[in-house]
Amino acid sequence: LRIALIGYGHVGKAFARLLQAKRASFPFRIVGIHTLRHGTAYNEGGVSVEPQWEVRASTLEEFLARAQPEVVVEITTLNPEDGEPAITHIRTAFARQIHVITANKGPIAHAYGSLSDEARRRQVEFRFESTVMDGTPIFSNVRNNLPGVKVLGFRGVLNSTSKVVLAGMQRGLSIEDGIREAQAMGVAEADPWYDIDGWDSAAKAAALANVLMDARTTPQTVERKGLRDIDPAEPARLAGAGKVIQLVSSGECVDGSVRLRVRPEILDQHDLLAIVKGTSNALLLHTDLMGTIATVSIDPGVEQTAYGLFSDLVDIAKSV
Ligand SMILES: NC(=O)c1ccc[n+]([C@@H]2O[C@H](COP(=O)([O-])OP(=O)(O)OC[C@H]3O[C@@H](n4cnc5c(N)ncnc54)[C@H](OP(=O)(O)O)[C@@H]3O)[C@@H](O)[C@H]2O)c1
Secondary structure, three states: OEEEEEOOOHHHHHHHHHHHHOOOOOOOEEEEEEOOOOOEEEOOOOOOOOOOOEOOOOOHHHHHHHHOOOEEEEOOOOOOOOOOOHHHHHHHHHHOOOEEEEOOHHHHHHHHHHHHHHHHHHOOOEEOHHHOHHHOOOHHHHHHHOOOOOEEEEEEEOOHHHHHHHHHHHOOOOHHHHHHHHHHHOOOOOOOHHHHOOHHHHHHHHHHHHHHOOOOOOHHHOEEOOOOOOOOOHHHHHHHOOEEEEEEEEEEEEOOEEEEEEEEEEEEOOOHHHHOOOOOEEEEEEEOOOOEEEEEEOOOOHHHHHHHHHHHHHHHHHHO
16 A cells, blocks of 8 residues: 655654564555655655655645555644644545545544545545554444444543643642653653643543544533642642542533533542553443443553554555
8 A cells, every 4th residue: 555644753753663564564655755844755665764855845735646645644743723734634635535544633623523524425534543542442443343332421531641740749749840750751742731731631532522422522612621720739638548630531421412521530549540550541431232341551652653553554455
């Protein structure tokens, strides 16, 4: 399969390394890479992990016309406000009948309904496993392994930075110290207050609701409360009583519509959402036929995000 990448940052490089490592068993070839500042790279024989950059193609159309990919992988910077320009990138690829995979949660949180309608109309595939929980199978698990199941709601601890910050507060650190710790671990967003104020968790809640509960919502509709108002002494005090604060994303059906929330919750230390440590994430899906299903990813990193893209690619390769 001919692959084009839009964006070549941490995730793009990890994905290119993964494709190279698996080249003997999986015939996927990166024929072009388009970035913002580095330029554009093309190679019919496969762009190397250290691309030879040319002057940037002036438009995405120009890039796609020359690269002629069968699959576009959209991995540009997240825009939490409205998901652009990634949404436009995806539409541009669909218009050329190109399948799309993304790790960018902006488009899924803001425009999943219309994008998936468009993909269906154009008869192309659209995959996004890495947008929530870094490649751990959530969407594909429901799609492939839970036929006929209706997702009624969910609860999850989905933001690594807030976990690191809350664990730091339990040890007496300030929010700012905790942010520095998360930055040193490489898990914080470019603007870490986006994590602390619950926007990342809200975008993930909207993405889960859009895909699994047909919600057609956006992060702005999520009832959102972050970590700023927590009394700095509270996490340590609660720890003494066997309790833990976590930033929980949740969704439930209320009177026919989906109610989404992000807020710090006090959990028993043995609660499944409280016991996963470090940067690990956990998600509970409440369903009609399969009760509650838990998924945990232990210390996920950029290699797991790259694997999520890879698993989407293998899935698409089966259908083309
Ligand atoms: N890092 C993770 O662990 C992780 C996990 C899950 C999901 N994600 C998502 O995956 C995406 C990529 O993350 P990352 O960590 O790889 O980000 P990154 O290191 O900041 O890289 C972003 C890339 O996008 C390019 N870019 C930005 N705007 C562009 C535009 N308009 N047209 C073409 N290229 C553009 C940048 O080009 P230049 O290089 O020229 O600046 C850069 O190569 C984000 O949406 C992120 O939220 C990341």
